[in-house]
Amino acid sequence: MDEREEKRSEAHRDGANVALPAGDAYHVPVMVREVVESMAPAFDGVLFDGTAGGGGHSQALLEHYPELEVIAVDRDPEAIAALRLRLAPFGDRVRLVQARFDEAALRALTEGVVLAGALLDLGLSSRQIDEPERGFTFRDEAPLDARMEGAAGEGPTAADILNSWSEEELALLFWRLAEEPRGRALARAVVARRLAAPFASAADLNEVLADLYRRPLRAKEKARVYQGLRIAVNRELEALTQALPALRDALRPGGILAVLSYHSLEDREVKNTFREWSRSCVCPPELLQCRCRGHALGTLVTRSVVKPSEAEVAANPRARSARFRVWRKAA
Template identity: 55%
Template sequence: MTLPYASGYHAPVMVREVMDLLTPERGGLYLDGTLGGGGHAEALLERGPEARLIGTDRDPDALREAGERLARFGERFTPVRSNFADAVAAAGIGDGSLDGVLLDLGISSHQIDVDERGFTFRPGAPLDMRMAQATAAEPSAADLLNEMDEAELANIFFRYGEEKRSRKLARIVLEMREREPFATSDHLLDAIRRTLGPRAEAADKARIFQALRIAVNGEIQALERALESFRKALAPGGVFAVLAYHSLEDRLVKNAFRDWSLDCVCPPGFVQCQCRGTPLGTTITRKPMSATEQETLANPRARSARLRGWRAA
């Protein structure tokens, strides 16, 4: 299978399904809060010749790549550097202005494939994992491993990596860093082997590295902040589409879409409704959509993707 809109930078996931939810052919203003390499953005601007798109990303590499790719669309495309949690404010978008929003919560193939970015567990890669690249204000993965206490590390491994042996792994990290600070993927891989045994599978390593990445970039907190701001920015009939790759992210999205679709969210026991009394919109996807077997064979990174959609009233 040839992956549509794939480039050497990144292969976007579930492009057709995302476009079917957003329906850019109706025109209007859209926001891609996680621009990445610009694959979804290119598909949207091609499918909607009257559509305009604001694309935000905190990664300067992504903005450069997408800017070159989308330059042919001229003023229909506007790039903005921002974390998706602050995208609405950074782009100057008012309430009720957007006809569609896309959040793709995965990381790009480029970020994984470039060892210097520190997202990979290939040997010798630096433990960085910062989406915005190195800044003095943001600690790296190595900083967390070297400075957090045992309980904090165990919480990261358990909450974000769903690792049952999180306490043991945290204890081993503390023991190892007394002898030598964590600096590269080799140190963390050694800690994982000591915890899970020499036959630890690639999926186990990926979960633990993912947990650190989520913690480094504050991804769950950013998503919690972002959801309401994106909802408010949607015009009536506007669609919110989210691609999630982790159960915790997907659960936040599912619960938000469910609550927004209820006519009453008062606590149990209230005799009379005292909340908004009407749904804010409708969940489009009763269950999350997954990539086809053909796509996952061509792009294994699509296997964990879950797509949900919601339409504003």
């Protein structure tokens, strides 16, 4: 075993002793132990944390793997400010980047940065959800905003989408992204309501939902609709689809790509992508001779999806929907 291999296996052995980071007022990181253990082959070099948020995962990784450097990316300027404080003790082992992770991944690739590992912990931080003024919540007083960049964001807000998208576009959004069983009827009701007055606050949308269902909706039902809107506002699926191949290409041989997702569409995208990359032949079945790349680009580390333990969900109910998948680039 050479020195590098020895260190790697040492790092792996120590996985059971992962120290969970303290001070998670911003966001309680999910499946920290599993994330840190999955990165054992990436124990040294540069790790790309594309959704650094409150910094819980980055901190745990930096503490556990002393030879690791982290590019900590987040599109939310408030997260970058929190990360600056939290990760300050690691000095120049950390580089902060305020950007979308797909843009940052492409930039890393074109600049020739070689990554030992990459982590995406998709969705929102607790801080974003819990601050009504950010407009991610269905609380009546919240503005319909939902831009992860906050006021600095260029894209449309949730209100802009409700006030301007066609009925067909809204129906697709509610049906596909919000998995809203009455998506088409909701789209029709939104279009009818905005003729009277434009949407501005969550109260406006909650009223439309209550009228449609002829009862106040349960929190879970409302949350689904707001989640779909947020995914559309931030073009979250597009960012994921573009980031995955860029991160794969930036990984060093044997590098690790790990994704935590919280929405079935995101998890499906990750599952299908990792499976496709792990197949040795991707020719259509009717071709008699292989004409494709003819070798797997890597292997599935998690053969099936990994979910948080019952104990973790009991301690942190927001971890409930987490789905973890890990892929390793061929050596």
